[in-house]
Amino acid sequence: MLEDPKNVSKVRCEDLLDALYEYVDGGGSPEARAKLQAHADACPACLQQLGIEQQVRQLLRSCCSQQAPVELRTRITRQLRVQYRVERG
Ligand SMILES: [Zn+2]
Secondary structure, three states, X not given: XXXXXXXXXXXXXXXXXXXXXXXXXXXXXXXXXXXXXXXXXXXXXXXXXXXXXXXHHHHHHHHOOOOOOHHHHHHHHHHHHHHHHHHHO
């Protein structure tokens, strides 16, 4: 099936956020990943979130050799998001 650019608008921000963990972990189907990437390219808010998730991943990778518990990951993600909101005012 050919990539339909119109599909991009069908990806809602909530969908993207739901799939972010999988995305930054390298999971998900290539099709889904392309869709998410395309949406993020067109949606600054999601692009920002994507950057935050990748930051989280890097942080976890630098301090934990093994996969971090979901709890820790969630906490870091939340902190970064709060930080981002504060920075934006
Ligand atoms: Zn979005």
